[in-house]
Amino acid sequence: MAMAYTEEQLKKELETKEYEYGFYTDIESDTFPKGLNEEVVIAISKKKEEPEWMTQWRLESFRAWKEMKEPEWANVDYEKPDFQDISYYSAPTKKPKYNSLDEVDPELLDTFKRLGISLDEQKKLAGVAVDIVMDSVSVATTFRKTLAEKGIIFCSISDAIKEHPELVRKYLGTVVPQKDNFYAALNSAVFSDGSFCYIPKGVRCPMELSTYFRINQGGTGQFERTLLIADEGSYVSYLEGCTAPSRDENQLHAAVVELIAMDNAEIKYSTVQNWYPGDKDGKGGVFNFVTKRGWCENHAKISWTQVETGSAITWKYPSCVLKGDYSIGEFYSIAVTNNHQQADTGTKMVHLGKNTRSTIISKGISAGQSQNSYRGLVQVHSRAENARNFSQCDSLLMGNACGAHTFPYIEVKNKTAQIEHEATTSKIGEDQIFYCNQRGIDTESAIALIVNGFGKEVLNKLPMEFAVEAQKLLQISLEGSVG
Amino acid sequence: MLKIKNLHASVDGKEILRGINLEINAGEVHAIMGPNGSGKSTLAAAIAGKEEFEITEGEIYLGGENLEDNSPEERAHKGIFLSFQYPVEIPGVSVTNFIKTAINESRKGRGQEDMPANQMLKLIREKAELLDIDRKFLSRSLNEGFSGGEKKRNEIFQMAMLEPKLAILDETDSGLDIDALRIVANGVNKLRSKDRAIMVITHYQRLLEYIIPDFVHVIHNGKIVKSGTKELALELEEKGYDWLKNEAVV
Numbered sequence: 029m030a031m032a033y034t035e036e037q038l039k040k041e042l043e044t045k046e047y048e049y050g051f052y053t054d055i056e057s058d059t060f061p062k063g064l065n066e067e068v069v070i071a072i073s074k075k076k077e078e079p080e081w082m083t084q085w086r087l088e089s090f091r092a093w094k095e096m097k098e099p100e101w102a103n104v105d106y107e108k109p110d111f112q113d114i115s116y117y118s119a120p121t122k123k124p125k126y127n128s129l130d131e132v133d134p135e136l137l138d139t140f141k142r143l144g145i146s147l148d149e150q151k152k153l154a155g156v157a158v159d160i161v162m163d164s165v166s167v168a169t170t171f172r173k174t175l176a177e178k179g180i181i182f183c184s185i186s187d188a189i190k191e192h193p194e195l196v197r198k199y200l201g202t203v204v205p206q207k208d209n210f211y212a213a214l215n216s217a218v219f220s221d222g223s224f225c226y227i228p229k230g231v232r233c234p235m236e237l238s239t240y241f242r243i244n245q246g247g248t249g250q251f252e253r254t255l256l257i258a259d260e261g262s263y264v265s266y267l268e269g270c271t272a273p274s275r276d277e278n279q280l281h282a283a284v285v286e287l288i289a290m291d292n293a294e295i296k297y298s299t300v301q302n303w304y305p306g307d308k309d310g311k312g313g314v315f316n317f318v319t320k321r322g323w324c325e326n327h328a329k330i331s332w333t334q335v336e337t338g339s340a341i342t343w344k345y346p347s348c349v350l351k352g353d354y355s356i357g358e359f360y361s362i363a364v365t366n367n368h369q370q371a372d373t374g375t376k377m378v379h380l381g382k383n384t385r386s387t388i389i390s391k392g393i394s395a396g397q398s399q400n401s402y403r404g405l406v407q408v409h410s411r412a413e414n415a416r417n418f419s420q421c422d423s424l425l426m427g428n429a430c431g432a433h434t435f436p437y438i439e440v441k442n443k444t445a446q447i448e449h450e451a452t453t454s455k456i457g458e459d460q461i462f463y464c465n466q467r468g469i470d471t472e473s474a475i476a477l478i479v480n481g482f483g484k485e486v487l488n489k490l491p492m493e494f495a496v497e498a499q500k501l502l503q504i505s506l507e508g509s510v511g
Numbered sequence: 512m513l514k515i516k517n518l519h520a521s522v523d524g525k526e527i528l529r530g531i532n533l534e535i536n537a538g539e540v541h542a543i544m545g546p547n548g549s550g551k552s553t554l555a556a557a558i559a560g561k562e563e564f565e566i567t568e569g570e571i572y573l574g575g576e577n578l579e580d581n582s583p584e585e586r587a588h589k590g591i592f593l594s595f596q597y598p599v600e601i602p603g604v605s606v607t608n609f610i611k612t613a614i615n616e617s618r619k620g621r622g623q624e625d626m627p628a629n630q631m632l633k634l635i636r637e638k639a640e641l642l643d644i645d646r647k648f649l650s651r652s653l654n655e656g657f658s659g660g661e662k663k664r665n666e667i668f669q670m671a672m673l674e675p676k677l678a679i680l681d682e683t684d685s686g687l688d689i690d691a692l693r694i695v696a697n698g699v700n701k702l703r704s705k706d707r708a709i710m711v712i713t714h715y716q717r718l719l720e721y722i723i724p725d726f727v728h729v730i731h732n733g734k735i736v737k738s739g740t741k742e743l744a745l746e747l748e749e750k751g752y753d754w755l756k757n758e759a760v761v
Contacts, residue, residue: 466584
């Protein structure tokens, strides 16, 4: 109920019809030539001044990846990327270590201003620490001090590899193994940068941790790696937001996110994903192949909340392995597809421990000629006594040319499990639109209202500042979808 | 306030309104009656500007202004309110959020700023009190799981909030139960004003026991075949519509 109503702000956004984050920042870049082989993997590792064990880990991953095939089971249709036609490293050349904003490249700051997330504002917005990742290398890290006082480590994964090798080495690849899947293996070999976070025992992180990602170089793949460890009895809320400038060629994004919630820990991980979706005719757009997974020990809880509006292709299943007894996994998702976008997204809830619980709320909105699929797996293993799952998958269709699909998989090996699955499909009706029109609300705003209502259960799970941004995105992504 | 001149309207090429002439002054309540399929709801929808209804001839004026080129939302901004016979559900959108959006969109349409939040809250409180509406009701999803009476209450509440110049209540054959009937009637009576024109569309005389109209018009075959005062409604109750149908033929 405490939602910020932002219809007014939404309307202002409407005035900009083009993808508004589609500009290109000209910061001198140090970019590798295209192509991928062992030398490139070694070069990336060297460039990042990594220890030998890390180089070896990357090489193992690369060798595994070479033997793997790109998966084809998802309900998406696209021209496969040529992995030898991508540059695997690109970093701003001006040295990226700053103590204050004054030292940051003014053009970069301008970029963030245009995104509406200027650091100035962010800094004032007490309670949000921002670790900005732009083309793979962290450029500014704020609030690190405040966090350090609590013993919280929040830094780029590159820094963590150098400064906290014992933690990285212990946990990297434990939730998403190097060979987990094709894209995870690729990421493990070539990941450029990303975030690392460690919350010590019993510590409640006093602010929302937030990272903004952004793809910036034409033809550069983005391979983010995030590792988040919540030690026993700790709590953290982590926000990840993405915007990307428009490009004609497809850009590959293959991220890996690993979460570890130890006994009695809780992690909330929220994402607003707004990569460039391609133009009206389906040209361009980001290929988003992401592996996100969390590991729950006893009485631990992991909640994934995502608002997915961008990318030409989305392949993403934030999952929970409920290993510990009484652990809880949650997945709240809104996925919007418009024009020629294709999304195949959902979750996996793997119940291993006793009395484990999971909740899945998925809201798919399809417009234009897009295809939107929910794919979810609820798996209850034989020793998972009294496991419970509730799944709800709702689809909202706009127009007659789009598609909504649901692929729920349920595998239960313990009779005490209770599994519920509900699914609905509805269409924005002319009656609803006329009703709104009659009350003075134009069609575009009526759709925003109806869509925000449809996604409310999920939007309510987002931290306030993200909820506002998410509502804007929903409207922007559905522009022009009603004739 | 409202002036309709020789209005002809069709749906899918089929003519439903065949020359309606009607004038409603501010401060007046007019009842539109008629048998099923006579064109009552079509008239309401045509005034509100629903696109399926093609105006083939004639004009609709509001306060002297021809509405021909106005979209439904523009007509709403100008002060037309239609209380729907079957209001739609909008899941996840609260009664409060919906009315707030409607009011601010209308203000924007008239070139005004958003209503400040405190003023909005005050107005909501006032109107809710006037119509005996529970606070909890305001946070429920619009029309979702509402009873017939609750849906009507919500429509009347929106009407009170939007303060229209012309209110059209389409109660054609909704078979209002006594509860809903009273809600509509009480609401309308409270919202009667010298600046407002009200059109009540109903199939039965019953509603008019509670809302006393200044004038009654009977529509048959897309034309007003008889106009009179409230006594006409009683006469219809007694004799049915058949005698008028015959009269129309003559």
